[in-house]
Amino acid sequence: MRSRITHRIHFLLERLFPEKRLFLRSDTETRFIRLKPETQLVAWTGSAVVVAWTIIATAILLMDSIGAGNFRAQAQRDQMTYEQRLNALSSERDARAMEAVAAQERFNSALAQISIMQSELLATEEKRRELETGMEVVQATLRNTMRAREEAREQLAELSAETESPTVGTLSEDAVGTVDLLANALAETAAERDMIAADAEFAVDHAREMELELRLLQERNDQIFRQLEEAMLVSVEPLDEMFRAAGMNPQNLINQVRRGYTGTGGPLTPLQFSTRGGTPDPDALRANSILNSMDRINLYRIAAEKAPFSIPVTSSFRYTSGFGPRWGRMHKGADFAAPIGTPIYTTADGVVTHAGWSSGYGRLIKIRHDFGIETRYAHLNSMDVTVGQRVSRGERIGAMGNSGRSTGPHLHYEVRVNGEPVNPMIYIRAGQDVF
Incomplete structure (x- = not known):
């Protein structure tokens, strides 16, 4: 049984690998090497193994080379992306620093402008008080003038009635002297009346001019107030937003800072433009509102120095x-x-x-x-x-x-x-x- 299987295997090998002879000839003799089917199978198998191993090794090397190249390329891309991100962050930081410097300069400029406008406001308010005092004097003079004019008219009417009652022919010498005296007094009264009327007309014109000047002054004050209020709004809102963005309550910060700065140099004293009592002066209310905003800015700046915003x-x-x-x-x-x-x-x-x-x-x-x-x-x-x-x-x-x-x-x-x-x-x- 075993020899039969062996014989069959040998028969199949002979069909696939027929026996071959390799002749070696020299000058004197000829020899040959017989290649059996088994020997050819071993040689063919060995060659196939060597070729397969070469192909696999080459493929592995190529795959490693391609993978390493991809890894290096990915690393280079990541490095470039990281460097670009760093450059962008650096540029953004520089831009924010420049914006911060510009904002600080705008803030200082606004404070300087506020100081100048406050000085102008106080000066114009002083001038307004002087004009009000002048208006009162003019009005008092006008009232006295009008009263004197009415008295002169009454005296003129009385004198006219007295001179028309007796006849000229029946007047005595004393009556003639009295009439002359009354005529002179009447002439003086008429001249005084004309002077009083001229003074009254001048006073009225002067009062109109002062009213116009006062109205222009009030319009200028209103413009100054608007500019101050806009400057306060522009200055206070960024500080409010800064503290809120940091999760801090602005009002609590203001109260805490104010408690620590209650002496001289603390909140600004409110203005009082009128001492007559009654309803508050609108200009005084606006000025006090601006002073309160300035006080709030000062307190904000103190608080900002004490919180780590830098x-x-x-x-x-x-x-x-x-x-x-x-x-x-x-x-x-x-x-x-x-x-x-x-x-x-x-x-x-x-x-x-x-x-x-x-x-x-x-x-x-x-x-x-x-x-x-x-x-x-x-x-x-x-x-x-x-x-x-x-x-x-x-x-x-x-x-x-x-x-x-x-x-x-x-x-x-x-x-x-x-x-x-x-x-x-x-x-x-x-x-x-x-x-």
Whole structure:
């Protein structure tokens, strides 16, 4: 049975691989090598394995090369996208900085214009009071003149009646003297009457001129008031929006700042243009409203200095990480990357409560501000402040470094409200249009 199977296999191999002979001839003899079917099968199988292995290896190499090329191209595309994004952020930051400078200049210009307009308003109000006093004097003079004119008319009528009653022929010498005296008095009274009438007409004309001048003065005052009110509106609204965008109640901030500034230099004293009593003067009400707006702006500026609306890095930097979850953990601040030694500035007025080493933070500065706000500046290379020192917004407090648990030179900046971390970019973005 076994020999039969073997014989059949050998028969099939002979059909596929017939026996061949390879002759080797030399000068003296001829030899041959017999290639059996089994030998040819082994040689063919080996060749097929070598060719298949070559094809597979070549395909693998080509696939690896194509994959590596795609990976490098994707990496280059990602790098270009990242660089474009960084350039866009840098351009946007520069634009916001320029807008902040322009807004500050507009704000200062508006305040200067308000000061000038307030001086003009007070001057025009003083002139208006003088004109009112002059009007009262003119009106009193006019009333006296009119009364004197009526008295002169009555006297003239009486004298005329007396001179017409007796006849000229029956008059005695005494009567003639009396008549002459009365005639002279009548002439003087008529002249005085004409003078009083001329004075009255002049007083009326002068009163009309003063009324016209007073009306023009009131129109100018109204124009000054409108300009002041518009300037107040333009100045107050951005500050309101800034505090609301930061999640802060503007009225509560105003009340808190006012409680801390109740001495000299606090709220402005209201104006009182009239001492006659009665209904309030509309101009006084408008002026007091403007003064209240100016007081609100002053209080806003004080509050803005005490809240972290500024940015801690003013040199060129890269915004590398934001507030929120990162690598499975909560990132409680914002990271700004720049070379070691880049100056770091405080973002609001406050008091330094910590300046030293703090485990993962490295060299850390903590500053306590008003309204329950605290800012932290971590991974510093050096610190320029000490505990208990008072600092102002924009004051240099240290230099950027790579201390603590850090992968490279950068500033880790935190803002905490009543101990809870909040996104620092909320305050920075809110202050971009104002500072």
